[in-house]
Amino acid sequence: MTRPGAQLALSIVAVATVLAVVQVATAGVPRSKFDAMVNRMSQPVDESLGLYDDQDKVVQLTVGNFNETVLEQNRGSLVEFYNTYCGHCRRFAPTYKELAQQLHAWQDVVIVSAIDCAAEENNGICRTYEVMGYPTLRYMGPGFQPSEKQYGLKLESQKPEEIRNLLAGFVAADNQTVNNTLWPNFAPVSETESAGSLFEASQNQREYVALIHEPENSTIAIQTALFLLQWPAVQVRRFNDASLAVKYKLDTSKENIALVDRKDNVKILVPEAQTSEAYAKAIETALRALHFTPRPEQQLDQQHLTSTTAKNGALNDIIKEVRRNKHLIYQADLEMAIRTILHNEVPKVNEISGERLLALQRFLTVLQRYNPLGTNGRELVSKLKDYVVQFNQQLPGKTFEQELQRLEAKLGPIYSANHFVGCTGSSPHLRGFSCSLWTLFHFMSVQAATNEGAQDPLEVLQAMHGYIKNFFGCTDCSEHFQAMASRRKIWNVGSKDEAVLWLWQAHNEVNLRLAGDATEDSQFPKVQFPTVSSCTQCRHNATASATATKTGADIDWNKDAVLSFLKNIHNPQFVNRFGVQREELLHETLDTMRQKRQIANVFSDMDMRMGMFLYAFCIVMMVVAFKLFAFKGGYRKKPYGHDLLGKV
Numbered sequence: 001m002t003r004p005g006a007q008l009a010l011s012i013v014a015v016a017t018v019l020a021v022v023q024v025a026t027a028g029v030p031r032s033k034f035d036a037m038v039n040r041m042s043q044p045v046d047e048s049l050g051l052y053d054d055q056d057k058v059v060q061l062t063v064g065n066f067n068e069t070v071l072e073q074n075r076g077s078l079v080e081f082y083n084t085y086c087g088h089c090r091r092f093a094p095t096y097k098e099l100a101q102q103l104h105a106w107q108d109v110v111i112v113s114a115i116d117c118a119a120e121e122n123n124g125i126c127r128t129y130e131v132m133g134y135p136t137l138r139y140m141g142p143g144f145q146p147s148e149k150q151y152g153l154k155l156e157s158q159k160p161e162e163i164r165n166l167l168a169g170f171v172a173a174d175n176q177t178v179n180n181t182l183w184p185n186f187a188p189v190s191e192t193e194s195a196g197s198l199f200e201a202s203q204n205q206r207e208y209v210a211l212i213h214e215p216e217n218s219t220i221a222i223q224t225a226l227f228l229l230q231w232p233a234v235q236v237r238r239f240n241d242a243s244l245a246v247k248y249k250l251d252t253s254k255e256n257i258a259l260v261d262r263k264d265n266v267k268i269l270v271p272e273a274q275t276s277e278a279y280a281k282a283i284e285t286a287l288r289a290l291h292f293t294p295r296p297e298q299q300l301d302q303q304h305l306t307s308t309t310a311k312n313g314a315l316n317d318i319i320k321e322v323r324r325n326k327h328l329i330y331q332a333d334l335e336m337a338i339r340t341i342l343h344n345e346v347p348k349v350n351e352i353s354g355e356r357l358l359a360l361q362r363f364l365t366v367l368q369r370y371n372p373l374g375t376n377g378r379e380l381v382s383k384l385k386d387y388v389v390q391f392n393q394q395l396p397g398k399t400f401e402q403e404l405q406r407l408e409a410k411l412g413p414i415y416s417a418n419h420f421v422g423c424t425g426s427s428p429h430l431r432g433f434s435c436s437l438w439t440l441f442h443f444m445s446v447q448a449a450t451n452e453g454a455q456d457p458l459e460v461l462q463a464m465h466g467y468i469k470n471f472f473g474c475t476d477c478s479e480h481f482q483a484m485a486s487r488r489k490i491w492n493v494g495s496k497d498e499a500v501l502w503l504w505q506a507h508n509e510v511n512l513r514l515a516g517d518a519t520e521d522s523q524f525p526k527v528q529f530p531t532v533s534s535c536t537q538c539r540h541n542a543t544a545s546a547t548a549t550k551t552g553a554d555i556d557w558n559k560d561a562v563l564s565f566l567k568n569i570h571n572p573q574f575v576n577r578f579g580v581q582r583e584e585l586l587h588e589t590l591d592t593m594r595q596k597r598q599i600a601n602v603f604s605d606m607d608m609r610m611g612m613f614l615y616a617f618c619i620v621m622m623v624v625a626f627k628l629f630a631f632k633g634g635y636r637k638k639p640y641g642h643d644l645l646g647k648v
């Protein structure tokens with residue numbers, strides 16, 4: 001069948017079929033089922049679940065218990081400031097948990113704790129403590145009070161051995177009178193002291209003094225003392241001066257321990273290894289042999305988190321739905337990204353000034369232009385931008401937060417969704433915000449590319465770069481991104497389409513690096529996007545590249561196809577509303593966007609019935625055309641047949 005009329009009719013039918021299918025696919029699950037699903041997720045999911053739970057020895061800090069746990073205590077606190085969504089924080093979490101487990105015996109002198117700065121309620125704390133990178137570790141000593149430029153001592157390491165060493169050093173330097181009977185005497189033994197005088201100042205419970213030589217820069221004796229806090233029978237003292245060793249019959253070349261009793265008897269203990277744990281174990285073993293026992297352990301109060309199990313049912317339903325349609329863009333994710341940015345990332349910065357302020361102004365300008373929120377949300381962003389551009393020196397994060405709250409209270413409901421959908425992870429700490437942030441920037445880059453009015457090809461990329469550099473709370477992501485941006489010459493991007501593709505390629509580079517990483521969600525593996533199954537024509541040789549996905553860069557992309565695929569999935573009309581709870585907040589937006597951007601499309605209404613109607617209409621057309629051209633014959637002689645084709 002090669003007759004043009006029939007071909008035309010067939011292609012109309014084909015287009016209509018595709019559109020109808022797209023509509024069916026994007027219509028999602030029935031509302032009733034979804035409402036039930038969402039109702040089960042009673043709490044907004046932006047209430048971060050944190051990386052630690054009651055099973056861990058990490059004390060979980062929140063705005064509600066921070067002051068009473070950290071300030072003016074008779075012991076110190078090691079505090080980790082982290083963001084749940086920061087991949088590096090997640091990779092560090094097992095290390096920190098293990099550290100907390102190891103250092104649990106130190107808890108009367110220093111506790112291991114953590115606060116989630118991704119939880120909006122904690123904004124104030126993370127802002128006050130001027131946390132600039134995540135994770136940040138700080139030591140707050142006994143009696144600690146925050147003051148100007150005094151927010152604790154920073155531990156510049158993420159290696160457990162180094163952290164322990166630094167922490168022990170900070171603790172031992174806190175040698176002012178601490179109202180804590182368990183606080184060890186960290187002062188090094190001096191030349192003037194004798195075995196007998198060692199007991200003079202100590203409590204009468206102390207039956208033994210364990211003397212340990214501590215070489216320069218080592219904290220082995222300090223750590224041993226901390227491991228033995230539960231042993232009232234012994235006091236650990238350190239000495240740095242190797243010449244003192246002879247006095248206690250110690251051979252410093254072997255680094256062993258002298259256990260001195262009140263009668264000046266010295267017992268030499270030989271630990272199994274040169275670690276503080278081995279030292280402590282050697283002393284404990286000796287004490288047990290002498291029938292001493294440790295104090296009974298005290299459990300610190302742990303704040304109980306709300307159970308997450310109730311949410312799991314709904315979560316699984318969402319994941320199932322999203323996995324069926326992996327490349328769809330969801331309204332809920334776009335909103336969650338904006339919400340997290342406005343409510344958490346920006347307000348967390350203590351002083352927004354200089355480059356940061358400029359970055360915020362740029363970001364809000366671009367967001368205002370390509371805002372996927374509904375009427376109230378557009379009003380909010382526009383007002384917020386007007387507010388922020390008034391500042392040219394500095395804007396305190398707190399002031400921004402107050403203005404945001406004021407505007408939101410005034411404008412009424414802003415967000416139609418309160419949890420992630422396409423960015424839902426199969427477990428609480430996976431995906432989420434960082435996933436939605438990519439989605440938002442891809443979305444905006446495509447909106448810019450389809451916006452006739454926009455001239456600057458760098459508009460969105462520049463806003464994104466500034467945002468990621470100055471506000472994104474995933475510090476290592478931010479650093480990687482900046483390095484990648486200069487390596488991939490972000491500022492040389494010459495057109496809006498190129499900008500879309502630049503971001504797509506950059507994202508794929510990150511996907512490649514993170515494939516198989518510990519932070520990867522097994523339900524959503526990192527792939528070179530789009531996959532063959534999402535877009536066959538996006539790869540020149542789909543068969544070859546399907547096997548070459550592991551080496552990402554080797555894929556022979558068809559960039560024109562990729563570009564139109566990206567434009568297609570980010571088209572506001574195809575943004576999926578699955579998971580939206582307050583659809584009434586949205587309607588006007590899409591219409592406005594459509595009119596403004598004049599996205600020419602006869603199928604402007606996503607209503608499925610319309611699609612079905614067109615489908616039926618086209619079938620009728622085909623039958624008519626078929627009859628007209630195929631059976632009546634002689635169409636070749638009729639010029640209007642060609643005219644008709646010529647106009648298509």
Ligand SMILES: Cc1cc2nc3c(=O)[nH]c(=O)nc-3n(C[C@H](O)[C@H](O)[C@H](O)COP(=O)(O)OP(=O)(O)OC[C@H]3O[C@@H](n4cnc5c(N)ncnc54)[C@H](O)[C@@H]3O)c2cc1C
Pocket residue numbers: 087088326327328422423430431432434435436437438439442468474476477478480481503504505506507508510511514519520521524525526529530
């Ligand atoms: C700027 C930036 C830099 C980051 N750098 C790091 C880092 O250095 N280290 C680290 O551990 N984590 C980093 N992350 C986080 C990481 O990239 C992921 O966001 C996170 O691991 C969650 O992954 P995900 O599986 O949800 O998918 P994401 O990679 O977040 O992708 C989100 C969605 O975008 C779509 N998508 C995927 N690839 C593309 C593409 N090429 N083009 C268009 N759409 C695509 C997919 O549908 C996916 O669901 C960064 C995040 C951002 C925003």
Ligand SMILES: *[C@@H]1O[C@H](CO)[C@@H](O)[C@H](O)[C@H]1NC(C)=O
Pocket residue numbers: 063067071146
């Ligand atoms: C915590 O302490 C800080 C500094 O002392 C104080 O400004 C803040 O109001 C306190 N917060 C609460 C909740 O008590």
Ligand SMILES: *[C@@H]1O[C@H](CO)[C@@H](O)[C@H](O)[C@H]1NC(C)=O
Pocket residue numbers: 179
């Ligand atoms: C030391 O702490 C105890 C109880 O923790 C308290 O009763 C006492 O007043 C404190 N002493 C000083 C000097 O702070």
Ligand SMILES: *[C@@H]1O[C@H](CO)[C@@H](O)[C@H](O)[C@H]1NC(C)=O
Pocket residue numbers: 172173175176186187188
């Ligand atoms: C306290 O620590 C400082 C610095 O580590 C040290 O110089 C000082 O001697 C110590 N004081 C006491 C009483 O241990």
Ligand SMILES: *[C@@H]1O[C@H](CO)[C@@H](O)[C@H](O)[C@H]1NC(C)=O
Pocket residue numbers: 216217
């Ligand atoms: C101890 O640390 C200081 C400062 O880091 C360094 O200069 C010194 O060489 C170190 N000493 C030893 C014995 O490692």
Ligand SMILES: *[C@@H]1O[C@H](CO)[C@@H](O)[C@H](O)[C@H]1NC(C)=O
Pocket residue numbers: 541543544
């Ligand atoms: C696709 O790649 C395969 C394997 O590399 C090769 O055998 C085949 O000829 C390629 N096809 C095309 C159309 O390039």
